[in-house]
Amino acid sequence: MGKVTLTGKGRRWTLGGHPWVYADDVVKAEATPGELVSVHDPAGGVVGWGLYSSQSRIALRMVSRGPEQPNRELWASLVGAAVAERKRLGLLERKGACRLLGGDSERIPGLVVDRYGDVLVVQSGCQGSDLMRDFIVGLVREALPFPVRAVLDRSDASVRKLEGLAPRVEWIDGKVDDLVRVEEPDGLLYDVDLVEGHKTGHYLDQSQNRRLAAEGAAGERVLDAFCYDGLFGIRAALAGAEDVLCMDQSASSGARVAHNAELNGVSAKVRFERANAMKRLRELAAEETRFQRVVVDPPAFARNRREADGAARGYRELNLRALQLLAPAGLLVSASCSYNVRREEFLSFLALAARDSGRDVYLEGLTGASPDHPVLMGLPESEYLKCAFLRAR
């Protein structure tokens, strides 16, 4: 059994509740990559247990506190609690989709499990989660109220490089050759390409914001910029929007939007334009095109703190362009998925964009990811998505 000894600072940090321990706070590691290790303070006492990484700056991801070694019962109770929470949220409808297990924020380090209907997609991000993958997936299957048809491992996120791990995409049980159909409880339909799609196939974290962003869209002209599979726009069309323009620079996005619009019977109202949204929004504003509702949901502008300055400029500029496109009393729904841009910073960029626009802009709401992407107090990294609802007079 491996053993890791912390510095005094590492011990204090761990007692503070953050589940990650950085390599600088480790004095000695006698462990193999990914191993479950006992974690000791400098005097030799056991602080708790964690998964060790031999390569990452994050040397340890804590699983439990105190001397008792985590056993099957502990892991089963963590998984059981996560699945029970989705049940409480009404997210276990068999045809629906949700994040079942949120990785570090639910004390299962590095391992995310998403569900599309009865197909699971697993994403492993650290050495420890690679070793634990099959065991945890087994516990998830036990906790679910219905049988699982197939399980895909979509461990191809770039964070794996930091752990010295190669990308991996493989079916680990069964195989689904087609797109997977999802039906949300209110009838919204969409198909997901689990192997080729972004993330685990779809942006599940925006499910709730899409519903909120569609409220009151009846009769409106809507722009869904950075649309991916177009579900902000399609939801607006289903809520009665008259005309919806979905925009993304990726070629595959057009096919996804057209397909999902047809599934929901709103093809006549939903158009797609393949364009660089940063550039195209400026052109549309210059042509005096106006929308009653604009959604901007760009990719992360800051993947690390060093990119934060560029991100500040990017968010300010993008949101200014979006505000310029809004008709009087129009709604801007503006998202940021950069963890490195904190909530207050994002609001400050939006305030600068509002000032640049010369309009009175009101913050009607600020949300985060859907509740199946839980934010663990003590793990600020689990709060990455911000979504502001702004009304411009």
Ligand SMILES: C[S@@+](CC[C@H](N)C(=O)[O-])C[C@H]1O[C@@H](n2cnc3c(N)ncnc32)[C@H](O)[C@@H]1O
């Ligand atoms: C965060 S995702 C959007 C998710 C989407 N709104 C949803 O609800 O599922 C960002 C999208 O922006 C697209 N994208 C990235 N850079 C872009 C650009 N300059 N112009 C337009 N689209 C861009 C990507 O192809 C990706 O689909």
